[in-house]
Amino acid sequence: MTFMQSFTELVHQRQQRESAKRIRPVETEFSKLDVRNLNFFYGEKQALFDVSMTVAERAVTAFIGPSGCGKSTFLRAINRMNDIIEGAHHNGTVLLEGQEIYAPDVDVVALRKRVGMVFQKSTPFPKSIFDNVAYGPKVAGQRNHKGLAEIVEQSLKRAALWDEVKDRLQDSALALSGGQQQRLCIARALATNPDVLLMDEPASALDPASTSRVEDLIFELKQNYTIVIVTHNMQQAARISDWTAFFYQGYLIEKDHTQKLFTTPKKKQTEDYITGRFG
Amino acid sequence: MSVPTKLQEPHLARRHRIGKAFEWVCCGSTWFGVVVLGVLLLSVGWKALTWPPAKAKPANNSTATVDAQSTSAPLSTKFFSSYDSRKPREAGILAAIWGSLWLIVLVALFSVPIGVGSAVYLEEYSNEGRLKRLIQVNLSNLAGVPSIVYALLGMTAFVKMFGFFTKDEGKSLVINLLFTTVDVPLPFDRTLISGALTLTLLVLPTVIVASQEALRAVPSSIRTASYALGATQWQTIRYQVVPAAMPGIMTGVILALSRAMGEAAPLMLIGALTYVAYTPGDITSVSDIFKNPHGLLDAPFDKFTALPLQIYQWINHPRAEYAHLAAAGIMVLLTILLLMNTFAIVIRHKFQKSTRW
Numbered sequence: 001m002t003f004m005q006s007f008t009e010l011v012h013q014r015q016q017r018e019s020a021k022r023i024r025p026v027e028t029e030f031s032k033l034d035v036r037n038l039n040f041f042y043g044e045k046q047a048l049f050d051v052s053m054t055v056a057e058r059a060v061t062a063f064i065g066p067s068g069c070g071k072s073t074f075l076r077a078i079n080r081m082n083d084i085i086e087g088a089h090h091n092g093t094v095l096l097e098g099q100e101i102y103a104p105d106v107d108v109v110a111l112r113k114r115v116g117m118v119f120q121k122s123t124p125f126p127k128s129i130f131d132n133v134a135y136g137p138k139v140a141g142q143r144n145h146k147g148l149a150e151i152v153e154q155s156l157k158r159a160a161l162w163d164e165v166k167d168r169l170q171d172s173a174l175a176l177s178g179g180q181q182q183r184l185c186i187a188r189a190l191a192t193n194p195d196v197l198l199m200d201e202p203a204s205a206l207d208p209a210s211t212s213r214v215e216d217l218i219f220e221l222k223q224n225y226t227i228v229i230v231t232h233n234m235q236q237a238a239r240i241s242d243w244t245a246f247f248y249q250g251y252l253i254e255k256d257h258t259q260k261l262f263t264t265p266k267k268k269q270t271e272d273y274i275t276g277r278f279g
Numbered sequence: 280m281s282v283p284t285k286l287q288e289p290h291l292a293r294r295h296r297i298g299k300a301f302e303w304v305c306c307g308s309t310w311f312g313v314v315v316l317g318v319l320l321l322s323v324g325w326k327a328l329t330w331p332p333a334k335a336k337p338a339n340n341s342t343a344t345v346d347a348q349s350t351s352a353p354l355s356t357k358f359f360s361s362y363d364s365r366k367p368r369e370a371g372i373l374a375a376i377w378g379s380l381w382l383i384v385l386v387a388l389f390s391v392p393i394g395v396g397s398a399v400y401l402e403e404y405s406n407e408g409r410l411k412r413l414i415q416v417n418l419s420n421l422a423g424v425p426s427i428v429y430a431l432l433g434m435t436a437f438v439k440m441f442g443f444f445t446k447d448e449g450k451s452l453v454i455n456l457l458f459t460t461v462d463v464p465l466p467f468d469r470t471l472i473s474g475a476l477t478l479t480l481l482v483l484p485t486v487i488v489a490s491q492e493a494l495r496a497v498p499s500s501i502r503t504a505s506y507a508l509g510a511t512q513w514q515t516i517r518y519q520v521v522p523a524a525m526p527g528i529m530t531g532v533i534l535a536l537s538r539a540m541g542e543a544a545p546l547m548l549i550g551a552l553t554y555v556a557y558t559p560g561d562i563t564s565v566s567d568i569f570k571n572p573h574g575l576l577d578a579p580f581d582k583f584t585a586l587p588l589q590i591y592q593w594i595n596h597p598r599a600e601y602a603h604l605a606a607a608g609i610m611v612l613l614t615i616l617l618l619m620n621t622f623a624i625v626i627r628h629k630f631q632k633s634t635r636w
Contacts (some may be wrong), residue, residue, distance in 0.1 A: 081507060086407070113509030123504040125519060136508040139518070185504070191511055 007262035038092035062241035116189035124173035136192035159187035179210025326606035367600035375589035385475035394486030430545035433477025440466030491532020526630030543587035
């Protein structure tokens, strides 16, 4: 049971950090998102089978599971990024604070402003650092340069990038390092002032030092945001998340407090996966 | 150094020889084009620069003092500032240069919005389907249609306007702008605008296909990232996709324009003039535009000539001296085309370096 012990240790370390930073323990469990009986299809192929889950507010929820298990599809269903894909359709309900996001009167543009997203591969626009961060507020109608500058500064500070780039905001974002680019993308997502932040393997293309910076950042951000993160790295899930959900072949197998899921999983499949017997 | 017998292959030397021979054949093909171009440039250049002949001081010319000044030696200032003339020594390409310039500007004005607009629709909005494939195949085919076919269309559609206005010849539509009026002749007849619209038809498929390729080269992650930040499709296209595709679009447009610039056949068919003693809108220099801004509005409806036409006319002229003038005209045309193509390459290179995804 050495796997279990190492996970326990990671979770324990996190709890120590939380109490050191006086982050209140997440016990309120107000659910920001409530997904009921979601089935998702790409054309004929079904990618999600009857998934029901709640996502707690101001907490980090991690999705783990082998490739192709549907965790990214589920993530992208929350801000309707799947709408772009031709032939994608679904049934079931996804409620954001009690409101059905697939309802006909919901404008997908407004939804995406509230539910931000960070991708696996950092995708800075080929523009200046400032313009990258200011893009979200700009397209939403913010034209006042002073207001934009404030948002940019605040967002970059929250993404722990401000000190590194404050003297070169007009430089091309493509000149930043990989880790900085990813933090820029997080800052860009924060600039639209979302409630929920979806992250699709945000650290998988980064070196260990940058990964640890991004993890620290996620840890800080959960005080203000509801964060959902897809990760392949189970240690990462144990290090940063409060809740963990395990997906397998389009089914949600198990979702629980991270500590419980990694130490006393209820399902055999979960145990096999986290102890590395498959996947 | 002893080579083990196991490493010896049959016919190895022969295979290497074949490889070498193939390399030489390819090398020869490359140099064939370069040599032909070199010969062409040299012969044209020599012909252009050996005019006027050194001994030329016609005895019968009474105004000898004027003659020395007014001879329009090719590639001298006089050559660029005179109209065509019955006297080869006084003929120049002023009307042709301004005609070509106007053509290019008008073709760009018409073909860029229409071409980029269609490309954006096809790439960003339309769904994959049979209709899109049909349009796509037609576009590729249209790009290969001979220019004379477009000329026939231009003749019918723009010069004669399907004969709708034949009853009242010389009728014109007076458009009232805020400060001034513009006389638009109906039908367009053999004016600049007919030529420009015909050339626009000719280059449109090229512009559309080039723009489509440029748009397709923009990674979809840029679009996805923009949508994820709450941008609408229009904002995504306007602020991310088109700016990122701009270098590719520009390159395609410039190359298409340089093709339009060199076309003679369509202009000949729609009846552009070969002897013109005025410039469109009476604009012969940039300062004229400020002196007479109304000329800008009149110019598209003036009769015109263009460089390739002028060259064609001079080559066909019975007097041998005109061949030198034609050579000089070719030099000017080639220089302009070369500059345009260089510009296209510079743009592409500059943006390739600054944007790596």
